[in-house]
Amino acid sequence: xxxxxxxxxxVLRDFRLQKGRTLxxxxxxxxxxxxxxxxxxxxxxxxxxxxxxxxAEALDTPISVIMREVGDRLAxxxxxxAIVPDALPDDFASDIDAELVSQR
Amino acid sequence: xxxxxxxxxxVLRDFRLQKGRTLxxxxxxxxxxxxxxxxxxxxxxxxxxxxxxxxAEALDTPISVIMREVGDRLAxxxxxxAIVPDALPDDFASDIDAELVSQR
Numbered sequence: 001x002x003x004x005x006x007x008x009x010x011v012l013r014d015f016r017l018q019k020g021r022t023l024x025x026x027x028x029x030x031x032x033x034x035x036x037x038x039x040x041x042x043x044x045x046x047x048x049x050x051x052x053x054x055x056a057e058a059l060d061t062p063i064s065v066i067m068r069e070v071g072d073r074l075a076x077x078x079x080x081x082a083i084v085p086d087a088l089p090d091d092f093a094s095d096i097d098a099e100l101v102s103q104r
Numbered sequence: 105x106x107x108x109x110x111x112x113x114x115v116l117r118d119f120r121l122q123k124g125r126t127l128x129x130x131x132x133x134x135x136x137x138x139x140x141x142x143x144x145x146x147x148x149x150x151x152x153x154x155x156x157x158x159x160a161e162a163l164d165t166p167i168s169v170i171m172r173e174v175g176d177r178l179a180x181x182x183x184x185x186a187i188v189p190d191a192l193p194d195d196f197a198s199d200i201d202a203e204l205v206s207q208r
Contacts, residue, residue: 001154001157003154003157004153005152005153046150049109049110049150062178062182063182064176064178064179065184067174067175068179071168071171071173071175075166075172077168
């Protein structure tokens with residue numbers, strides 16, 4: 001069974017690492033317990049919508065960006081095309097392909 | 105504060121209505137209590153990832169399709185472009201615009 005919390009956790013961790021922040025920094029800024037955020041990132045705990053909003057804000061990332069990334073990764077897991085390559089310039093499509101491959 | 109569960113509830117209800125199913129039918133097929141599903145649709149309860157997966161399956165809809173729609177609606181709420189209109193035929197872009205306006 002594909003679990004949304006697993007993808008949410010992965011996306012939150014990836015955005016955090018991309019921004020060079022520690023678990024401690026994000027947990028503190030979002031006012032959530034460090035152990036709790038760690039469990040959310042590992043897909044072991046469901047984050048409430050309020051916590052998701054706080055963590056997204058602490059990451060300076062719109063919640064829509066996080067949830068779209070979650071949707072795109074779920075689509076890859078489900079074998080549904082994440083993007084329509086023909087609608088994008090060739091270079092951009094190649095970048096996305098490379099990104100998807102690197103995530104596997 | 106923008107709450108993810110509110111959008112998830114709206115999307116689940118919209119997909120259910122689009123398919124002409126009743127709350128009772130979907131709750132029964134997904135093996136969740138009718139009152140619980142109703143609260144989830146109204147954004148009053150967080151659905152666990154397991155419940156989301158069951159409801160998506162009961163709706164014959166990939167969970168990625170549901171979460172992408174959630175992401176798109178959150179983007180509209182956050183004032184981030186949900187689509188790139190230039191990449192779409194003019195008629196389609198107009199349909200989307202009309203749809204977005206009608207949701208407000």
